[in-house]
Amino acid sequence: DGGITQSPKYLFRKEGQNVTLSCEQNLNHDAMYWYRQDPGQGLRLIYYSQIVNDFQKGDIAEGYSVSREKKESFPLTVTSAQKNPTAFYLCASRLGQGHNSPLHFGNGTRLTVT
Amino acid sequence: GDSVTQMEGPVTLSEEAFLTINCTYTATGYPSLFWYVQYPGEGLQLLLKATKADDKGSNKGFEATYRKETTSFHLEKGSVQVSDSAVYFCALVSGGSYIPTFGRGTSLIVHP
Numbered sequence: 001d002g003g004i005t006q007s008p009k010y011l012f013r014k015e016g017q018n019v020t021l022s023c024e025q026n027l028n029h030d031a032m033y034w035y036r037q038d039p040g041q042g043l044r045l046i047y048y049s050q051i052v053n054d055f056q057k058g059d060i061a062e063g064y065s066v067s068r069e070k071k072e073s074f075p076l077t078v079t080s081a082q083k084n085p086t087a088f089y090l091c092a093s094r095l096g097q098g099h100n101s102p103l104h105f106g107n108g109t110r111l112t113v114t
Numbered sequence: 115g116d117s118v119t120q121m122e123g124p125v126t127l128s129e130e131a132f133l134t135i136n137c138t139y140t141a142t143g144y145p146s147l148f149w150y151v152q153y154p155g156e157g158l159q160l161l162l163k164a165t166k167a168d169d170k171g172s173n174k175g176f177e178a179t180y181r182k183e184t185t186s187f188h189l190e191k192g193s194v195q196v197s198d199s200a201v202y203f204c205a206l207v208s209g210g211s212y213i214p215t216f217g218r219g220t221s222l223i224v225h226p
Contacts, residue, residue, distance in 0.1 A: 042203070042218035048213065092157075092158075099165075099211060100207075103160070108155075108156065
């Protein structure tokens with residue numbers, strides 16, 4: 001079955017370390033997204049990519065970086081510059097450019113930085 | 115810009131009660147509208163969608179009707195179950211946009 005795989009499910013890091021969250025999809029979707037979810041704050045867009053080798057900043061990109069070298073993969077790096085990195089991170093993808101197509105989400109990575 | 119407003123939660127109901135979660139929106143043009151559900155510790159799943167005015171989306175006993183005149187897309191279910199306990203998100207995508215806009219989510223708690 002096609003879907004989006006995020007790994008790992010739980011991730012623990014020390015303050016000051018960079019960490020990379022994996023997101024892989026086999027849905028042949030063009031667009032991919034990273035969201036951050038904090039309790040009571042809904043979803044906030046970090047980065048998105050419409051096509052391979054291209055990506056744009058979302059609302060809260062500071063302290064994060066991404067790459068899109070392959071259609072299937074959209075890893076997110078949480079750098080030491082991110083002030084409050086502890087959160088639940090969700091990756092999503094979407095087919096094509098039409099506004100009718102829904103997002104497909106992975107099951108998330110819960111990052112804890114101490 | 116686009117925005118989605120959902121009713122504040124949590125919504126607490128007894129099993130078999132009627133559910134309404136309100137969602138209103140502002141958008142340019144004629145957006146597509148979506149409801150997503152998130153169970154604890156998981157990602158979001160598409161629950162239903164509607165792509166034009168007066169369309170009704172439905173799935174698993176949930177329904178929502180795209181009301182252009184009131185810019186609303188309220189989620190309803192006639193008889194909720196304990197297993198419906200989750201967070202529900204209303205969302206839209208405007209024509210020509212790659213960026214979905216989400217509401218803040220409404221937590222539903224159903225007691226036996």
